[in-house]
Amino acid sequence: MLQALEEKGIGSRRVLDAIGQVPREAFVDEALRAKAYSDAALPIGERQTISQPWIVARMAELLDPDGSGRALEIGTGSGYQAAVLSHLFEQVYSVERFPSLSRRARETIRALGIENVHFKIFDGSYGWSEFAPYGGIVVAASAPEVPPPLVEQLDDGGRLVIPVGGGGSGPSGDGDDQTLVRVIREGPGVRREEHGRCRFVPLVGRFGWTG
């Protein structure tokens, strides 16, 4: 799988090493284990999916991690991406709106012996202000626009990576209808970049889509 990710353009050795340290099969149902190392999104319950390894790697790379600092993840889902981030940041704070998914992710991550991931069940479009500012924020669901609280919780020089647009249709919609946006905080201002098309389930919440 690592070679496939490299061939698809993932250049960060640090990110590839982190992906290599996380057994993806631990995050999917037994029936799907055979598919765990294919580069595809898979169902995890509550009509949600574990993200495709390529996009997990790409988003992690866009955070420019140096192994230190705090990261915030919105959309814990299976916990797979949080586990990858746990090897790229000192502490990872992960927010999920479905209690069942958050609890299962916590169990999986604890069973792997990972101790620097912290979980909260909440509407993550508000962020998690208690531990702000963050060096990196990654949103694993698409929003109509960048939620202002997330920008406020970014550290100076910090990066926020989020899929934007798409009408809230999620994976059942047509095509890659969202744009992967990166916001970099620069003092009082921000820089906004676009990094291609992508497809995520909708961010449902106050600064997301209505559920």
Ligand code: SAH
């Ligand atoms: N990072 C996950 C991908 C999960 S898919 C993984 O590696 O498995 C996106 C997740 O975002 C879903 O679990 C969904 O329930 C969650 N989500 C959607 N809107 C949310 C919100 N407002 N706050 C927190 N989580 C949200």
